[in-house]
Amino acid sequence: MDWSKMFTSRVVVFGCGNTLIGDDAVGPRVIELLEKDPDMPDDVALLDVGTSIRSMLFDLINIDPKPQRIIIIDATTAHGREPGEIFEIDVDHMDPKKVNDFSLHMFPTVNLLKELTLNTAIEVKVVVIQTGYIPEVFDERMSPEVSAAVPHIASRVKALCLEPAKS
Known part of the structure; x- marks a missing residue:
C-alpha cells in the first residue's frame, strides 16, 4: 500500500473496518482483492485505513491537488x-444529526462528508454491505454472506474507479 498515492491520485479508495471484528473487515478485504487486480488504473490509490478514516478525510480537505473522487467501503447494520x-x-441524503449510525466503528461524521461534497470538487461515493456476523469478542471470521460478497463489492468499486468523474 502506497500512502503517498493519496496525494496524487485521481481516485482514492478507503477500505474501512477492523479485521478482528467479523464482517467489519469487509473494507480491508476489498482493498486486498483490488490490490491484486492487474487492471486497476495507476491513478487509483487503494488504502486500508482500518478505523482511521476521519483523519484521512481531514487530510483530503487540506491537500492540493485533490482527487476527483473518493470511494469509502464499509460495513453497516x-x-x-x-x-x-x-x-x-448518498451523502446528500444522510441526516447530519446521525454521526455514527452507518458503521460498527468510528465512521466519518456526516458533517465531514458533507463538507467535502459542498466545499470541494471531490465526488464522494459510499459503498456499504449489510453485516451478518459481528462477534462479541475478537474473531476474524466473516459471515458466509459477506465473505461471498467481497468480489462483488470489489467489482462495483472498480467500476466506480473507471467511471469518469461528474463535472
Missing part, C-alpha cells in the same frame, strides 16, 4: 437489509 446486501449511501 442498517435496518431492513439482508446480510451480504451491497448498497450505496
Whole structure:
C-alpha cells in the first residue's frame, strides 16, 4: 500500500473496518482483492485505513491537488437489509444529526462528508454491505454472506474507479 498515492491520485479508495471484528473487515478485504487486480488504473490509490478514516478525510480537505473522487467501503447494520446486501449511501441524503449510525466503528461524521461534497470538487461515493456476523469478542471470521460478497463489492468499486468523474 502506497500512502503517498493519496496525494496524487485521481481516485482514492478507503477500505474501512477492523479485521478482528467479523464482517467489519469487509473494507480491508476489498482493498486486498483490488490490490491484486492487474487492471486497476495507476491513478487509483487503494488504502486500508482500518478505523482511521476521519483523519484521512481531514487530510483530503487540506491537500492540493485533490482527487476527483473518493470511494469509502464499509460495513453497516442498517435496518431492513439482508446480510451480504451491497448498497450505496448518498451523502446528500444522510441526516447530519446521525454521526455514527452507518458503521460498527468510528465512521466519518456526516458533517465531514458533507463538507467535502459542498466545499470541494471531490465526488464522494459510499459503498456499504449489510453485516451478518459481528462477534462479541475478537474473531476474524466473516459471515458466509459477506465473505461471498467481497468480489462483488470489489467489482462495483472498480467500476466506480473507471467511471469518469461528474463535472
